[in-house]
Amino acid sequence: MAESILDFNKELDIALLDQVVLTFYTGSGSNQQMAQQLLTQFQDHVDAWTRADKILEHSNVPQTKFIALQILEKFITTRWNTLPIETKQAIRYFIVDMVIKSSSDEATLYNERTFINKLNMVLVQILKQDWPYHWPSFIPEIVASSKTNMTLCENNMNILKLLSEEIFDYSAEQMIHLKTSNLRQSICNEFSEIFHLCVEILDSVSKPSLIKATLETLLRFLSWIPIGYIFETNLIQLLTKFLDIQQYRNVTLKCLMEIGSLSGVDEYNEKLISLFTQVMGSINTAIPPNADIASLYENSSNDDQQFIQNLALFLTSFLEAHVEIVERTSECRDLLNSAHIHLINISRIEDREVFKVCLEYWTKLVRSLYDETANLRLYNHSIHPTEVQPWSRKSIYADILSSLRVVMIEKMVKPEEVLIVENDEGEIVREFIKESDTIILYKNIKEVLVYLTNLDVADTEMIMTKKLQRQMDGSEWSWQNLNKLCWAIGSISGAMNVDTEKHFLVTVIKDLLSLCEQKRGKANKAVVASNVMYCVGQYPRFLKSHWQFLKIVIHKLFEFMHETHEGVQDMACDTFIKISQECSRHFIIQQTGEVSPFIDEIIHNMEDITCRLTPQQVQTFYEAVGYMISAQSNKVIQEKLITKFMSIPNMLWQNAILSVKNSSMILKQTQQLKILTNILKVNIAACSSIGHGYISQLGVIYSDMLELYHTAEMIIIQLLAEQGNIAVKTPNVRGLRSVRKDILQLINTFVGCATDLDSIQQNMIAPFFEVVLTSYSSSPDIIKEAYVLEVLANLVDKLDTLMMPHIPLVLESTFEPTLNMITKDFTEYPEHREGFYHLLRSINRHCFPALLELSPDRFKLIIDSIVWGFKHTLRHIADLSLGICEELIQNINATDSTIADAFYQSYYLSILQDIFFVLTDGDHKSGFKGQTEMLALLFSLVTTNSITMSLYNPSETTDENMDNVKFLKDYVSTLLQNAFPHLKRGQITVFIDAMLEYNNTLPKFKLEVRDFLIQLKEFAGENTELYLEEKEAEIERKRREERENALRIPGMIKPSDLSLMKEDEVLQ
Structure with a gap:
């Protein structure tokens, strides 16, 4: 029965629809779900808008009426221009009539506020489509109707406020920029009538709700109306009279804040001073400067708290824009001081957002005073002693x-x-x-x-x-x-x-x-200890200059490392590493009065110092000492320090490796895996801070590490065979994989800080590839280590062209195995996805010629993977792939023309088509920046004649004047027309012309593309033609300017083009 509401071939049963709506809002279970499904289908139906009038006239359920307005609003924003003019006018008259009826009665206006607000929004959506061209009388009509009924006038103020917000605040993604510009110009041109209506209300009306609505509407206007309306009328005087009336003071203060924040109005300085004086007079009466505002705020009502917030906004915005004119006005000095005292007191309020408002102003004030002081200092050094010293604002x-x-x-x-x-x-x-x-x-x-x-x-x-x-x-x-x-x-x-x-x-x-020492209790001592550590950690300059103090501080940190109160040891380690970074050299030289460098003492006592630290804290400690060792420039001494420094981890490592060699089954013990992981992480920490000098330590453990990597894989594969894929979730396999990842991370860390690149290529690459690449290509997908791809990417980044001979093996071992894993869907193996594209980017940047050596099938796979990447729904993957694509094309463009021609012949049009796909797909909206940059590059290749071959087949065209530009224009036009049949050909033509014209000016290019994407949401109608002419004129104007500039420079334009220009001028 209820399904009959979806039958659009018969009259809609309004009572039945009301019943479905009530079931959705008040029902439960399956009945509610069924109602939701029916309503969704009803709202999505292409003809749902045709039911709106009957629903609005006959429904007795407010929610049903609201749904009708939602349907109507969506239709107006997307398909309005498909309607004939008579239908549009009928809908417009119907909505206007409903607005007038609903808002003429005071009780209805307040009781049905939500419904009327939505009705107002529907009217505003019509205005955005039809005004001013098809509804030129709107402003006179709404002003005239406002004078007939105060309640209607109040709602009209709400409509005007909504219109202002839609045009000036929320237009960016809803309307093309020319349409927005025209609407803004239209409302400015016709603002005089609106302004006089507002002034008349504020001057003579006593109805509180109407006054408040007018003030709120004015607030939306003040940021854009011509300044003459503000400073050359009695508006400021009108506003200030409401500042002392409690129910209006908040919105009034907001209005005055908008006026006070206006810049570039120097000719009205007297008016601004008058405004400041009047407002401060009212404020000082309401809140004396010596008042405890923080306490007042805490115990105030919401309205009073909002007033103090607005006061902060007024004072900061006014003073930020005009403080210097107030400073120069001697009679305002006391008020200036009073304003800053208020801000000091407001800054004490326990409200972070209020404080941030004040803080932003304080930052600008003290910065300006500091800059002035610095400039005065320079000036004082340059002037003659008898000259008059310039006035300093700081003294105020x-x-x-x-x-x-x-x-x-x-x-x-x-x-x-x-x-x-x-x-x-x-x-x-x-x-x-x-x-x-x-x-x-x-x-x-x-x-x-x-x-x-x-x-x-x-x-x-x-x-x-x-x-x-x-x-x-x-x-x-x-x-x-x-x-x-x-x-x-x-x-x-x-x-x-x-x-x-x-x-x-x-x-x-x-x-x-x-x-x-004085405080008792662990908590008190922990607080003081944290502050000691923070303070000393912030003053490395002092510590560098005072060795004995530095030594005392370090010993105190070692003492805190034995303090077990939560957080103290962490902070001691973090402070130690910070001081080590800043003062590293002071630990490796023999200081006056010392028998040896302090680092010797640290290394000698390391076991005692770190005995109570957790593994993570020990790693931080090793990293800190590593910074000291890195400061030792004598390589022989540095190597000896590293040997002593790493003696404890190396002893543990040798014991562990010996146990594994005796029986690999020991790797099935969780405790043994934890020991290996901790040793590797200590090595990672030390390597990250020591830098290239770590190579001596790496040489000690490198071959054992790779052997351990292989052994761990064998055990993982064995466990998979025994237990199935569920084994990867067991603690044993997770521990084994952690060991493998730590090995990779240590190698990656060293590569990142290495300086002897030949040594890496000669000594590390071959054994690494033999173990790691073989493992990656042959192991089951579920245990392939994603970090392998990151290490390879880092190797390519670091070794650059030295990696060129190895790229075929790298691609053979990683490319297809990874691609098979990540192209099944958009969610599995996220780390492999990222690593895959990082590796591809690195190869493209540093070893691009190696890609050109690939077979055509393998190269096509590369391109397909890039395209698949920028179609990804994860933004960072899509952005990464777009970047790779852009860099690849730039590389292609710089190669031999034969290679470039072959590439463009095979891939240019398909890449262009795929870029348009993601650009116009809502799911890829976040990639707009990269998509437009890529699109601009593709069009630029054609307009700059970087593509020398024909993108079209000459044998398939009869047009003798066909070239790549004309072909591209036709191709894209057909592509877009087929994809978006609701667009008019003229819209598409102007868009393509803009892309051809502005591809070398990215901001303008992006604006044109953004406009086009907005147009895609709307079904085209006659309105679109209004803006096409302006866009065409803009493009033609730009071409003419470029031509005139070129004509000024002899030889800039070819003689053949000069003759064509003369013909054009004759024709015009």
């Missing part, structure tokens, strides 16, 4: 900046180096998830503090030292206060001169170490 803000220093310290957030946090239960724990928002906020606060320190070092030092003393005497002691202060101290590293920094930091570190 001395007290404000001092208060700001305190606020920035109190609002400081955790840097990413700090690993210890207080959880919701008030416990000190290790942080595992980093908050990107907090990291960004830290960097922004740090920037402000650095500028503030440069502007007045003494004040910054005094404030921080006093706050530290209050931590010491306990008057302000808390974990949070100490953290924020120390994070702030660490953030200004480098902002003081060397002597000031030394004095300041000695005080800070001594006090913190004393505090560490």
